[in-house]
Amino acid sequence: MKKWGWLATFCLLLAMGCRHAQLPVLPVGGDFALTDFNNQTFHLASLRGKAVLIFFGYTSCPDVCPTTLSKLSSVYKRLGDDASRVKTLYITVDPQRDTPTVLKEDLGSFHVDALGLTGTKAEIDRVVGLYGASYEIVPTPDSEAKYTVAHSTTLYALDAQGRTRILFPYEATVEEIVRGLRTIFESDS
Amino acid sequence: MKIRSVSVFTFSTFVMILLLGVIAVAQDQGVVAHDAWVRMPAPSKMDTALYLVLENHSSQTRAVVSASSETAAKLEMHEMKNVKKDDSMSKSGDSMGMGGSDSSMNKPSQSMMTMTPVSKIEIPANGKVTLAPNGLHIMMFGLKSRPAMGDKINVALKLDDGSIVPVVATVK
Numbered sequence: 001m002k003k004w005g006w007l008a009t010f011c012l013l014l015a016m017g018c019r020h021a022q023l024p025v026l027p028v029g030g031d032f033a034l035t036d037f038n039n040q041t042f043h044l045a046s047l048r049g050k051a052v053l054i055f056f057g058y059t060s061c062p063d064v065c066p067t068t069l070s071k072l073s074s075v076y077k078r079l080g081d082d083a084s085r086v087k088t089l090y091i092t093v094d095p096q097r098d099t100p101t102v103l104k105e106d107l108g109s110f111h112v113d114a115l116g117l118t119g120t121k122a123e124i125d126r127v128v129g130l131y132g133a134s135y136e137i138v139p140t141p142d143s144e145a146k147y148t149v150a151h152s153t154t155l156y157a158l159d160a161q162g163r164t165r166i167l168f169p170y171e172a173t174v175e176e177i178v179r180g181l182r183t184i185f186e187s188d189s
Numbered sequence: 190m191k192i193r194s195v196s197v198f199t200f201s202t203f204v205m206i207l208l209l210g211v212i213a214v215a216q217d218q219g220v221v222a223h224d225a226w227v228r229m230p231a232p233s234k235m236d237t238a239l240y241l242v243l244e245n246h247s248s249q250t251r252a253v254v255s256a257s258s259e260t261a262a263k264l265e266m267h268e269m270k271n272v273k274k275d276d277s278m279s280k281s282g283d284s285m286g287m288g289g290s291d292s293s294m295n296k297p298s299q300s301m302m303t304m305t306p307v308s309k310i311e312i313p314a315n316g317k318v319t320l321a322p323n324g325l326h327i328m329m330f331g332l333k334s335r336p337a338m339g340d341k342i343n344v345a346l347k348l349d350d351g352s353i354v355p356v357v358a359t360v361k
Contacts, residue, residue, distance in 0.1 A: 028297060059231055062238040063269050064302045066228060067322050106231040132297040143306050144236075144263045144330035150272055150303030167297055 023187050029156065029164035032127045034091065037104035037116035044089075044162060051086040051184050052158040056133045058094035058149050059106040064170070066110075068155065073111040074174045079181065086181055088114040093135035093151050095124060131156055131164070157181060160188040218246045220312055220348060225358035227342050230332060239264075239327040239344060239358055240320045245312040251348050252309040258344040262331030266307045269323050271300050304328075309349070336360045 036042040044052070053072065057065035069090075076083045090107055092098035095118045103116025118124070128135060135151040153170035157180055165187070166180045225241035245251050256264035302323075310325055312318045320326050327344070336342065337360065344356040 059233065060236070061304075062228070062236065062328060063304065063322050063326065066231070102233045105233045109229075109232050134299060134301055136301065136303075138303060140306060143265055145304075145328070148304045150301040152297060152299070152301050154297045156297075169298065170302070 023165050023183055026164040026167065028130070028132045028167075029158065029162075030130045031162060032123075032130060034117040034119040034123055034127065035100065037100040037107065037118075039100045042115065042117060047087050048162060049160050051160055051181055051188070052156075052162070053086060053088045053181075054091065054131065054156040054158065055088065056091050056093050056128065056131075056135060056151055058092050058151070059098050059102055060094060060145070061149070061151075064151075064153055068153070068170070069107075069110040069112055069114075071174055071177070072114075075177045075181070076112055078174060078178045082182070082185060083113065085185055086113070088112050089117055090114050091117045091124065091127060093124065093128070094137075094149050095119060095121060157184060159184050219352060220245050220247070220251050220346075220354050222346065222354050222356045225344070225356045226361045227329065227336070227358045229336070229338060229360055235332040235335070236328065236330045237332065238267075238322075239329055239342075239356075240322065241327075241356060241358065242317060242319050243310070243312050243346075243354070244317040245314060248314050249350075250311060250314050251350065252311045253346045253354075254309050254349050255347045256327050256344055257347070258329065258342065260333055260336075260342050261329040262333070263329075264344070265328045265330065266310055266325070267304050267328050268307050268325050270303055270305050272303050273300055 031044045033041055033043050055065075055068055055072075057068065059065070072088055076086075079086065090103070092103060098116070098118055100116070100118060103118060107114045107116050119127075127133075133152045133154065135149055137147055138150055139147045155168040155170075155172065155177070156164055157166040157168060157177075159165050165184050168177055168180065172180075221244050222241050223244070225239065227239050228237050230237040239256075243253070253266065256266065258264060307325070310318060310320070318325070329344075340360040342358045342360060344358060346354040346356060348354060
């Protein structure tokens, strides 16, 4: 019986180790500094100890960005008590229009623990490059909008050590994002 | 017998006229809109998007060529498209998933979503088209006042044959 007890313990530990090994550290990301929607310098490193979701968008985006933010509202609701373990960073790719005031005002309408980030074009481009994201200003002179911004839609999930662990596609469901975050929480514990 | 024949004739004529009337009404129904909704604009914005379903009950393909509303300065038709970073307009699915050993899932997708103006929205004969998030939509620029949740907004869609399709959209 003693032998079987040790074997069961070994298998349990192996299974726990295997589950953590299924979540690799991805070769994108890294620390950065931008300006938050309170007009303060923000360092990603300040969020150590929390999981982080990063999304690149812009507040004049009528469709993709509000859809993602609405989805994240549902994610936070589904996380319940664990909602405080994850912070969302909304990095604008339209710093010309998305001032800190605009970011704060518009993000406040979603039930997401989100911090809006902006900066100079060079600062934002650096972060875009670090995370392998992309964006392009597209002039639309015949439209009331004057220009629109094409942008990648990947949602990046970082662990409490600031390492990128999951890349959620735009089509990821609320359930998939919640499950992924819980896996990250477990890998941090 | 003669009276009975006249009665049958009258009744048949009445039924025929009724049937022709029903057919005429069905054909006149043309394009109808339903399930229309407007996204609540962001707090700092007076622009938003309108989504709806358009059904074409006629045997002719129709197209929406313009839209207007007393509640906004300008309405435009747009489409969300997936484009590659090098500006090629190829459809590219976002292939990322929840991390794994497959190396293709370890790099962010190079596809981007962009909003593109369109000159018309076609509705196939005896068919329908759905304007929904991530696809076709009608942008409403310069709302004259901030709507409240549940408000009804009237929009008029002009078709290529000159007819107008009235739309009542709910703010959500």
